[in-house]
Amino acid sequence: MSTTLDQLAPRERYSPYRFFSAAEWAEFRADTPLTLTEDEVKRLGSLYDPIDLREVERIYLSLSRLLSAHVESSQLLFRQRQAFFGAPEAYKTPFIIGIAGSVAVGKSTTARVLKELLARWSSSPKVDLITTDGFLYSNEILRRENLMERKGFPDSYDVGALLRFLSAIKSGQPDVPAPLYSHLTYDVMPGAYVTVDRPDILIFEGINVLQPRELPRDGTFVPFVSDFFDFSIYIDADEDLIHDWYIARFMRLRETAFRDEKSFFHRYASLSDETALTIAENLWANINLKNLRENILPTRPRADLILRKGESHRVAEVALRKL
Numbered sequence: 001m002s003t004t005l006d007q008l009a010p011r012e013r014y015s016p017y018r019f020f021s022a023a024e025w026a027e028f029r030a031d032t033p034l035t036l037t038e039d040e041v042k043r044l045g046s047l048y049d050p051i052d053l054r055e056v057e058r059i060y061l062s063l064s065r066l067l068s069a070h071v072e073s074s075q076l077l078f079r080q081r082q083a084f085f086g087a088p089e090a091y092k093t094p095f096i097i098g099i100a101g102s103v104a105v106g107k108s109t110t111a112r113v114l115k116e117l118l119a120r121w122s123s124s125p126k127v128d129l130i131t132t133d134g135f136l137y138s139n140e141i142l143r144r145e146n147l148m149e150r151k152g153f154p155d156s157y158d159v160g161a162l163l164r165f166l167s168a169i170k171s172g173q174p175d176v177p178a179p180l181y182s183h184l185t186y187d188v189m190p191g192a193y194v195t196v197d198r199p200d201i202l203i204f205e206g207i208n209v210l211q212p213r214e215l216p217r218d219g220t221f222v223p224f225v226s227d228f229f230d231f232s233i234y235i236d237a238d239e240d241l242i243h244d245w246y247i248a249r250f251m252r253l254r255e256t257a258f259r260d261e262k263s264f265f266h267r268y269a270s271l272s273d274e275t276a277l278t279i280a281e282n283l284w285a286n287i288n289l290k291n292l293r294e295n296i297l298p299t300r301p302r303a304d305l306i307l308r309k310g311e312s313h314r315v316a317e318v319a320l321r322k323l
């Protein structure tokens with residue numbers, strides 16, 4: 001028997017989302033085969049705490065199945081529209097998935113797992129993954145504009161370049177360049193690009209991808225980054241947990257990447273644990289937490305799907321837009 005509106009929890013009755021516990025969500029996996037080995041999953045995790053296979057089975061296989069249905073129907077619709085308009089030549093437009101959420105909530109890890117799962121569908125789609133950090137202004141510009149303390153805030157990105165990139169991808173252009181960012185030098189890499197060549201699916205990951213923009217009063221068209229998305233995911237967790245994940249990652253990087261002389265944070269590698277911790281806490285409180293509260297969390301209700309994590313990055317609840 002189907003659930004009537006009256007039987008829904010009050011928050012569901014008035015919310016655009018249906019809420020599922022992790023166990024309920026796992027049921028939707030149905031017959032989707034597990035296509036990643038334990039070893040492959042381990043290699044996917046960033047740094048030292050890799051996502052485990054049980055989590056892939058519990059959460060990410062159902063997500064992969066849902067996305068497969070979306071990709072299939074949007075490709076069909078696209079072809080039908082082309083036929084309707086009598087388009088002379090069929091071109092391919094990639095299905096774009098946006099992944100948003102705080103710094104250190106696990107966007108890169110989720111994006112990499114999804115990329116691998118999606119690429120293993122029986123249709124063997126070509127899946128590319130791009131992160132928005134390449135579209136940040138260089139440190140030189142950020143310093144000049146007094147924006148170093150606002151790295152990751154909406155005004156620290158070259159939104160024009162971001163929109164030009166997505167527009168070129170969506171219109172099926174070949175070899176579209178995307179700029180690269182280095183976490184080692186803490187800066188964009190001058191002249192370094194990766195090219196995206198007509199993928200079937202593009203995963204586009206970054207803290208601000210669901211950010212709206214101010215609309216001009218004269219009615220001029222101003223696109224949002226998310227206008228280019230076919231599906232969007234927001235990764236969510238309590239501030240305290242994200243704080244812990246950020247600090248843990250910073251302290252681990254201090255033992256590894258920061259030892260490299262080229263690292264922007266090299267000077268912190270030799271500092272005492274206590275001083276390094278103070279620096280990490282300051283970066284979190286003054287930049288990333290501020291950005292989460294002011295700019296990132298407010299975009300959560302714009303996502304098609306919200307993955308809410310608890311302790312140890314385990315997804316505890318999933319919210320899916322009803323329509």
Ligand SMILES: Nc1ncnc2c1ncn2[C@@H]1O[C@H](COP(=O)(O)OP(=O)(O)O)[C@@H](O)[C@H]1O
Nearest residue numbers: 046049050051103104105106107108109249313
């Ligand atoms: N599903 C997961 N299971 C275990 N650890 C994870 C998971 N997702 C992320 N992490 C860890 O949390 C930290 C932040 O993850 P990362 O993907 O780099 O975040 P973001 O891209 O959002 O900044 C990293 O140390 C990463 O190893």
Ligand SMILES: CC(C)(COP(=O)(O)O)[C@@H](O)C(=O)NCCC(=O)O
Nearest residue numbers: 103131132133151152206207283287
């Ligand atoms: C580069 C980032 C803005 C993340 O960017 P994204 O890939 O989400 O566009 C972030 O990792 C960052 O460096 N924040 C600035 C404060 C800090 O050092 O943590």
